[in-house]
Amino acid sequence: MAAVMIQGTGSDVGKSVLVAGLCRAFANRGLRVRPFKPQNMSNNAAVTADGGEIGRAQATQAMACRVAASVDMNPVLLKPQGDRISQLVVRGQVRGTLRAARWREGREGLLGEVLESYRRLAADADIVVVEGAGSPAETNLRAGDIANMGFARAAGVPVILAGDIDRGGVIAALVGTHAVIDAEDAAMIQGFLINKFRGDPALFADGMTTIAARTGWRGLGIVPWLAPARRLPSEDAVVLERPAAGGAGRVVVACPINPRIANFDDLDPLRLEPGVELVMVPPGQPIPDAALIVLAGSKATIPDLGFLRAEGWDVDILAHHRRGRPVLGLCGGYQMLGRSIADPHGIEGPPGTVAGLGLLDVETVLGGDKTLVEVRGEALGAPFAGYEIHLGRTSGADTARPVGRLADGRTEGATSADGLVAGSYVHGLLGLAAQRAAWLARIGLAARGPDHASDVDAALDEIAATLETHVDLDAVLAIARNAITSV
CATH class of the missing domain: 3.40.50.880 (Class I glutamine amidotransferase (GATase) domain)
Known part of the structure; x- marks a missing residue:
């Protein structure tokens, strides 16, 4: 079994779309693929065949894998329902409401259930593609984290860090992430991707070299602006x-x-x-x-x-x-x-x-x-x-x-x-x-x-084809196969 986690330099850098595209690309290669997001925060949810609810993005990623969605794909879901208060959904079922302060204190206790769901998925997969939440650079949230490096290190899953060039400052975002996270977290990151690039990727060749030199991470590709992504279901x-x-x-x-x-x-x-x-x-x-x-x-x-x-x-x-x-x-x-x-x-x-x-x-x-x-x-x-x-x-x-x-x-x-x-x-x-x-x-x-599902399916194939062209997917698979499988 192999696994790789896509984390981002911030929210809305395109992690969900990249994970969906990788899931479809690997599924198209004949692999048994499963998506996983340890912790999500969204009011756009989907119902699973096993009678629970998960984030909409994970349901779309399951579709990318051509498998039915299950509660194990998103074991912890927070559904905001007011200022600083959210409904807590664990393995598809409501477990009450909580305030932000209580969440920061109590989330570490959910890590065992998160790892249990991950194990179940991994047992039936050739590769699990994991999506982070927010950014590992939010070091104020690191203690007790289950969404990014806290999960990656507990599960032994290597990380690829994605940066959004469209918002500007992508070199600073990637190099800055390396600078602020601790050394053990940084060691989990095996490569980086540049996402949402418009124009000729050759224009950013020096940028890729600079990021690699300052971080020690390998550049795995420059992903162009993915127009088909607008046809995927909205989550955020x-x-x-x-x-x-x-x-x-x-x-x-x-x-x-x-x-x-x-x-x-x-x-x-x-x-x-x-x-x-x-x-x-x-x-x-x-x-x-x-x-x-x-x-x-x-x-x-x-x-x-x-x-x-x-x-x-x-x-x-x-x-x-x-x-x-x-x-x-x-x-x-x-x-x-x-x-x-x-x-x-x-x-x-x-x-x-x-x-x-x-x-x-x-x-x-x-x-x-x-x-x-x-x-x-x-x-x-x-x-x-x-x-x-x-x-x-x-x-x-x-x-x-x-x-x-x-x-x-x-x-x-x-x-x-x-x-x-x-x-x-x-x-x-x-x-x-x-x-x-x-x-x-x-x-x-x-x-x-057309039928919306048919259009989403076609969009996933288009995204996967683009990733095959612009990302070193063989290198991504090699990184994934270095995952620790004995969690």
């Missing part, structure tokens, strides 16, 4: 901070960005549509004139509903509805559209009940076991496939007009009497082309995009 909320490209002449679909927005990758399939301009509306901006408004999921529905009102977006949504235009709510967005949301156990804050937007005649009560299940069914005369991941139950008169019917015969979701407002708990509802076409037909648009 950093992508929401970037301005979207203009779309003159296209139909506008708008989604407000709440602070705890979750599973916003549900909207990614709309980006495939050449006739759609997907506008993610940041705080401080009104919801623009749109053909369709989508309310995405939320890690904390009641606080996000309060934020939505404080921004005045409730007024925009109600005005949109009065103009006879449709609204779709997904998961937490579905809950917001109802008459009320009750939190009798104080899951999201003080116990109580708040009024919803009142566009659906339903009520939601938060509590009970978390629903984690893959689903298939039919809605609007077309098939869909996705998953449910939510707390709470929703009931009321409008559930008599369900959005769809699941394969087991149960109904799902709710539709308003005027047919303009719909809510569903199904994440990935818009992924299949036929289902997406049925929704877009309601706003007068003929869909032309």
Whole structure:
């Protein structure tokens, strides 16, 4: 068994995409590959076949390996639900909530479970490709670390460090990392990659030489800007901070960005549509004139509903509805559209009940076991496939007009009497082309995009082909085969 860990000089340097690309490249070589991320922090999660939840990026990486996702691929997941407080998910199941200070004190106790998951994956693989989190240069977080060097050293997994040249200062980022981490951590790093390069790689030859000379690490390649990466499912909320490209002449679909927005990758399939301009509306901006408004999921529905009102977006949504235009709510967005949301156990804050937007005649009560299940069914005369991941139950008169019917015969979701407002708990509802076409037909648009999964699969092959050309993958494999396998 071989293993290699991709760490980065910072967040959003492209670690997730590099790991996905390496997984597909090695799978294309006939190897049994598994992805692994010891600790992740994301509100974009996916449901696994074994009934748990993991970070969306690890589910995509499993797809790159052509295997089913499992909870062992991301044994520790933190889901932020407020300032300095997160839900803790261990091996796919909720283990409570914790504050930042408690996490720093208690994370080392999870290392044993992380290593156990790693062992299980490694037992069934020729190579495990591991993704770090943040940066090993965050030395203030080193004590008790399980996400980067703490895991790498405990598991005996060699590291390749990736730097992002697009943000500038990549030489300083790599050399600076070498300067601030301790010698034993630095010894784990066997090579480096330059990521997101635009232009002629030959122009950075002297930069590669400088980094190698100052660190003693081997340069393994210069990865060009990977345009296909934009077709992979979103995980990190950093992508929401970037301005979207203009779309003159296209139909506008708008989604407000709440602070705890979750599973916003549900909207990614709309980006495939050449006739759609997907506008993610940041705080401080009104919801623009749109053909369709989508309310995405939320890690904390009641606080996000309060934020939505404080921004005045409730007024925009109600005005949109009065103009006879449709609204779709997904998961937490579905809950917001109802008459009320009750939190009798104080899951999201003080116990109580708040009024919803009142566009659906339903009520939601938060509590009970978390629903984690893959689903298939039919809605609007077309098939869909996705998953449910939510707390709470929703009931009321409008559930008599369900959005769809699941394969087991149960109904799902709710539709308003005027047919303009719909809510569903199904994440990935818009992924299949036929289902997406049925929704877009309601706003007068003929869909032309492919099934989202097929497009993601094609993007993974394109990324892998680029890595085969620009990265010394034989050297990466040699490094991986030096991993200690007796953890």
